[in-house]
Amino acid sequence: MSAPALGPSWVKVLDQTRCIGCHACTTACKSENAVPLGVTRTYVKSVDVGLFPQVRRAFQVTRCNQCANPPCVTACPTAAMYRRDDGIVDFDKSICIGCKACMAACPYDAIFINPEDHSAEKCNFCAQRLDIGLEPACVVVCPTEAILVGDLNDPSSKVAGIVERQAVTVRRPEKETAPKLFYKGAHQATLDPIAARRPAGDTYMWSQVPKGPQLIASGHPGGRRRPGGPITPHANSSAAALLSYDVAHAAPWGWRVSAYTWTKGIAAGAYLVPLLLALGGVLAWSSPLFQLAAPLVALAFLGITGFLLIADLKHPARFYLLFTRPQWRSWLVRGGFVIGAYGAVLVAQVLAGGLASSVTAEKMIAGFGLPASVMTAVYTAFLFAQAKARDLWQNPLLAPHLAVQAVLAGAGVMILVSAGAGLGASAALAYVLAGACLTHLLMVAGEVALPHPTAHAHLASAAMTTGRYARAFWPGAILAAVGIFAPAIGWPAGLVALVGLAAHEHAYVQAGQSVPLA
Secondary structure, rough: OOOOOOOOEEEEEEEEEOOOOHHHHHHHHHHHOOOOOOOOOOOOEEEEEEEEEEEEEEEEEEEEHHHOOOOOHHOOOOOEEEEEOOOOOOOOOHOOOOOOHHHHHOOOOOOOOOOOOOOOOOOOOOOHHHHOOOOOOHHHOOOOOEEEEEEEOOOHHHHHHHHHHHEEOOOOOOOOOOOOOOEEEOOOOHOOOOOOOOOOOOOHHHHHOOOOOOHHHHOOOOOOOOOOOEEEEEEOOOOOEEEEEOOOOOOOOOOHHHEEEEEEEEHHHHHHHHHHHHHOOOOOOOOOHHHHHHHHHHHHHHHHHHHHHHOOOOOHHHHHHHOOOOOOOOHHHHOOOOOOOOHHHHHHHHHHHHHHOHHHHHHHHHHHHHHHHHHHHHHHHHHOOOOOHHHHHOOOHHHHHHHHHHHHHHHHHHHHHHHHHOOHHHHHHHHHHHHHHHHHHHHHHHHHHHHOOHHHHHHHHHHHHHOOHHHHHHHHHHHHHHHHHHHHHOOHHHHHHHHHHHHHHHHHHHOOOOOOOO
16 A cells, blocks of 8 residues: 655755855845835845955855744744644734744744734745745745755655755754755854854944954954953854844844833732741731732732733734633743733732631632742743743743742832831841842852853853843842842832842843844
């Protein structure tokens, strides 16, 4: 019995030995897919390899890698990014909420938000052409046949012959995405986004490329200083390489996401810390601090958290799709339901403790409130872990660290409430704040001082501690250190520690997105 016929499995081969850097593929793609100015589905990156007079220019056609295990599909909360049966990773703009989770997840920086319709898009192999028997626009216009598309399941196709019999490579195989975009004859300085020295700034004009001390002072990873030696430009293992043309890519998640991690920590900790004190017998279950103040403060900051999340969407009016058509592998969806469940617990606590004054009901609610508050604090670690592009966030201790930060934030805000309203427990909250601040700083020290598993994580950490985000990181660490002395300082330490935590969150979130991926 013959084996059943396999459906098509579309792949591309980019023969960089033939690419002349004419950018015809870029313009054809823009024309075919109505891609507006300022963004591209595909472009040609170039790197100058070697030193004068022995130097050459290497090209790389850069676009979506059509992964067999696409992290953008897993991260998308509404299945707006999806994988077709023929292997093409496509998108549906009508259900995109503009959360940019797909952009954070993509290790190849291939996805962008269309500035005209505010939805995520990328190269989709010109699926609309393949479906009617036509080749993608870039394949048609390439003058040297450097771009090939074909069915990998068809042994007679040219791409199958190249992939199965010739030396080809893929970008960032360590991400385990199984790319279906294969490069033939590509130079490593083009495949590896950090192999070539990068000009700093918003322009790549040669006259504005920083050199020598400027390169070091800028905090740019292109500069290195040998111990006891002069400043030297960064070079890859085989030859000096300078990026000569690239397309700028902005960090997908801005200050709202940094602020959301802070407000969410306060929302989780404002209830969690008094609950732990009540469970430990330090705080009475009938205390107004626990019965009413804690859930009301937590609800207020949970509301701010929700507002920040919705405001960060490019399609905020579509946020309801998270609940009406959830894609359950996405931690944006799971986090939304965690926050919703936690909000319900807080409302129940207000009704049972603040209005009915029922200690028995409070204890029953606490059985749900403890895990709900902890999950609210730590689910962002799983959300960030789905951002496979960002190595700094792939930290197995991030979830425990977020829990510690929630305790810090909760103790900090509740010591202010306790002191301001005269509700008592300030001394206990001060000791909790001191312990949380100390633990937070120890975990931060371990994160930045210990060797990082990848060069991308190291560069992101350097951006946080010595680069552009050091202006937030170090003040954040110093202010958090003040919280260690909360038993002696009192409630002002809570305010200082909260400001320090906010600065740290901003530095961490933004530095994690600072390393180039394409």
